[in-house]
Amino acid sequence: MALINHLILVSALVCYLATGGRISIACLAVVLYCLLQGSSTLPSTSRSASSTCGHSKSPEKTFSSPVKDESSYEILPNGAVKLTRSSNGNKESPMFKRKDDTKQRKKRVPKIFKANKPHSPKFKEGLTATSHSLLDSNFIIFYSSLTGSSAKAATTLHGKLSEIATNKPQLLNMDEDVNDLEDYFVNTPDLKNLVYILVLPSYDTDSPLDYFLESLEETSNDFRIDKFPLKKLAGFTVLGLGDSESWAEKFCYQAKLVDKWLSKLGARRIFPLGTICIKTGGEPKINEWIDIFDETLKDDDPMLTENEPEVSIRDLNNEYDDDEADVSDDTLVDVEDMGRMIAKTKEENEISQVSEKKEMVAKDSPTFKSLTKQGYTVVGSHSGVKICRWTKSALRGRGSCYKFAFYGIRSHLCMETTPSLSCSNKCVFCWRHGSNPVGTTWRWQVDQPQDILNGALEGHYKKIKQMRGVPGIVSDRFNEAFTVRHCALSLVGEPIFYPYINEFLQMLHAKHISSFLVCNAQHPDQLRTLNKVTQLYVSIDASSKDELKRIDRPLFRNYWERLHECLNIIRTVQSHQRTVFRLTLVKGFNMGDFKGYADMVESALPSLIEIKGATFCGSSSGNGNPLTMQNIPFYEECQNFVRSLNDELNSRGLEYGIAAEHAHSCCILIASKRYYINSQWYTHIDYKKFFRLLESGEKFTHMDYLAPTPEWAYWGSSEGGFNPEDVKYNRKEEKEKKRLAREQSKQLEA
Numbered sequence: 001m002a003l004i005n006h007l008i009l010v011s012a013l014v015c016y017l018a019t020g021g022r023i024s025i026a027c028l029a030v031v032l033y034c035l036l037q038g039s040s041t042l043p044s045t046s047r048s049a050s051s052t053c054g055h056s057k058s059p060e061k062t063f064s065s066p067v068k069d070e071s072s073y074e075i076l077p078n079g080a081v082k083l084t085r086s087s088n089g090n091k092e093s094p095m096f097k098r099k100d101d102t103k104q105r106k107k108r109v110p111k112i113f114k115a116n117k118p119h120s121p122k123f124k125e126g127l128t129a130t131s132h133s134l135l136d137s138n139f140i141i142f143y144s145s146l147t148g149s150s151a152k153a154a155t156t157l158h159g160k161l162s163e164i165a166t167n168k169p170q171l172l173n174m175d176e177d178v179n180d181l182e183d184y185f186v187n188t189p190d191l192k193n194l195v196y197i198l199v200l201p202s203y204d205t206d207s208p209l210d211y212f213l214e215s216l217e218e219t220s221n222d223f224r225i226d227k228f229p230l231k232k233l234a235g236f237t238v239l240g241l242g243d244s245e246s247w248a249e250k251f252c253y254q255a256k257l258v259d260k261w262l263s264k265l266g267a268r269r270i271f272p273l274g275t276i277c278i279k280t281g282g283e284p285k286i287n288e289w290i291d292i293f294d295e296t297l298k299d300d301d302p303m304l305t306e307n308e309p310e311v312s313i314r315d316l317n318n319e320y321d322d323d324e325a326d327v328s329d330d331t332l333v334d335v336e337d338m339g340r341m342i343a344k345t346k347e348e349n350e351i352s353q354v355s356e357k358k359e360m361v362a363k364d365s366p367t368f369k370s371l372t373k374q375g376y377t378v379v380g381s382h383s384g385v386k387i388c389r390w391t392k393s394a395l396r397g398r399g400s401c402y403k404f405a406f407y408g409i410r411s412h413l414c415m416e417t418t419p420s421l422s423c424s425n426k427c428v429f430c431w432r433h434g435s436n437p438v439g440t441t442w443r444w445q446v447d448q449p450q451d452i453l454n455g456a457l458e459g460h461y462k463k464i465k466q467m468r469g470v471p472g473i474v475s476d477r478f479n480e481a482f483t484v485r486h487c488a489l490s491l492v493g494e495p496i497f498y499p500y501i502n503e504f505l506q507m508l509h510a511k512h513i514s515s516f517l518v519c520n521a522q523h524p525d526q527l528r529t530l531n532k533v534t535q536l537y538v539s540i541d542a543s544s545k546d547e548l549k550r551i552d553r554p555l556f557r558n559y560w561e562r563l564h565e566c567l568n569i570i571r572t573v574q575s576h577q578r579t580v581f582r583l584t585l586v587k588g589f590n591m592g593d594f595k596g597y598a599d600m601v602e603s604a605l606p607s608l609i610e611i612k613g614a615t616f617c618g619s620s621s622g623n624g625n626p627l628t629m630q631n632i633p634f635y636e637e638c639q640n641f642v643r644s645l646n647d648e649l650n651s652r653g654l655e656y657g658i659a660a661e662h663a664h665s666c667c668i669l670i671a672s673k674r675y676y677i678n679s680q681w682y683t684h685i686d687y688k689k690f691f692r693l694l695e696s697g698e699k700f701t702h703m704d705y706l707a708p709t710p711e712w713a714y715w716g717s718s719e720g721g722f723n724p725e726d727v728k729y730n731r732k733e734e735k736e737k738k739r740l741a742r743e744q745s746k747q748l749e750a
């Protein structure tokens, strides 16, 4: 260094001599500058010496001074941090902010790649203690279960925890008891010191957990929501159940993801994630985890926590994209970081599994088993077909469903199907028994419409064939039943959700099969672009926002706005269709406010309003359906409701009338007076004309294919909507007859 300085000095002198001293002052300045530079470039030994007098770069000193953050922290005598609001503060805490040491590491050698971006600090860590005893917390145990093992583990945990906790823990089935995930995982219940415990299985087939994970991700990406909404919790832990033998690669992968997401959303992990193989570990391991967890709750000593909220949460699945970008930018990463990257790649693979497109209902899934047990034929991976009881009834020469009375649909020619078993609601009166998949976006593989139609017809005909030995089958009807003429697109799920619904409808119509499509008024975009159907239904299950939430348990946050957008579409874009409001009356839920329904009719001006009393389809035990027989209205109650609604509509100048009824199904039809022509109701459909018009390619409306309603179906008729040609079958009477016959034959034998 001294030699260089001398050289500079000599060159300055040469300059001076050569130029006659004109730039001597400048040269002198350069020389002085160089000398000053030299003194600051001290050898490394003298630098470490200086660190003892206040310029240390040791890790402890890289933390900023301990400033209290938002009154969340308090320093304990042992140096730990007390959480005065049961949170370790997920906002940037100057106290724990680690200086970016990667910048320093970048200077180290050797390096193979150069990192052009410093790593963002991944962890904030520190000792934390809650301001209360953990046993005084309010515990909520959430579980999800398809085959029962997680439910059992959660119940055991609940029992054991109840013995030691001050407050009685809550046990919630996430798929049945939690109407809105937002109430717990965006907002939190208004309880002090909440601790969440989640007992979760993993499924590589579609399961309710996919939706849960999707909503956690959505929450973290929603700019309207606080970035760390779960920091309000006093803590959380996750117990994962899986099968490490059959799913080694994906063992407990969903529990692992939930554990990560909750932490990312600001919750504080108070006990390590448990991952238990149900085959190799089973119940003893579950009990062991629970016992250690319970023991730990008794210990209120501070614990070291690591949260990851400082990472920009674009998407957990893309968590490590930045690192990849670094490499592709031809930059350097040191060897140590490479190891980390390899480890991450493994984790990344694991995480990316969640974004793989799954089958909605895979053949080996519990959902498939549950649906088939209920009589559904699952078609492809997301469609279903089921022979309805009215089809069976009509085949036996007994009555058809109310749609025969109202619209001329012969039940033995009708196929009930859906191209989407998934729905965006979890209606309390739905007969799906908690088994169909739910979601707000289509996240599954998509089957071709032609395959769905072929599969549905095949499944339907197979079931018809099975009826051939049933006593009382009318042979003519049996033969006719092999040419389906009507398709009710309702069943479970949401048909309009299927991405190729228009193509599917076109295929039905090409076979001269009429289409009755029911939608739940939650998908305005799909409703707007829907092509012609024979009859278009919108389910209206409540007249107010709160009531709708209670009864439909919608997954969309903006369900009310969506519903209203759909009503507007019915009045405008889709007004050429034959539109129907379907109201399902549930006592104690949605029968109170007929004026609210009148408002909706006014907004949409549907052609018809079908009002039907809910039917009882099982109690609440285990299917998430909270209805009891008390919620099923009597026919008289439905009649009174219809009269009030009709009067209300007319008092507003809306021209509707009560057209028809099917007392047996507790169903009544209000129709637009436009269907009342020359003192006669025209609620039936001229199906042949509908297909003729469709094939003509000309524009037409619902008014162009009307047909007269038979008088036996009129409101107030003595037949009450029962076709006089059919045999009325009274189940009770028939049972009684059979019992008497049995008794008589026994007496004769004696």
Ligand SMILES: Cc1cc2nc3c(=O)[nH]c(=O)nc-3n(C[C@H](O)[C@H](O)[C@H](O)COP(=O)(O)O)c2cc1C
Pocket: 144, 145, 146, 147, 148, 149, 150, 151, 201, 202, 203, 204, 205, 241, 242, 243, 244, 247, 250, 251, 252, 253, 278, 364, 365, 366
């Ligand atoms: C169709 C199917 C897929 C499964 N996929 C996984 C998986 O990806 N990872 C895993 O660890 N376990 C998997 N399992 C095992 C379940 O997670 C395990 O049996 C669990 O105990 C089920 O819990 P549950 O009875 O509460 O539904 C799968 C089981 C089935 C039937």
Ligand code: SF4
Pocket: 388, 389, 390, 391, 401, 402, 403, 409, 410, 411, 412, 414, 415, 416, 488
């Ligand atoms: S319209 Fe519905 S209830 Fe009637 S026969 Fe068809 S599927 Fe069955």
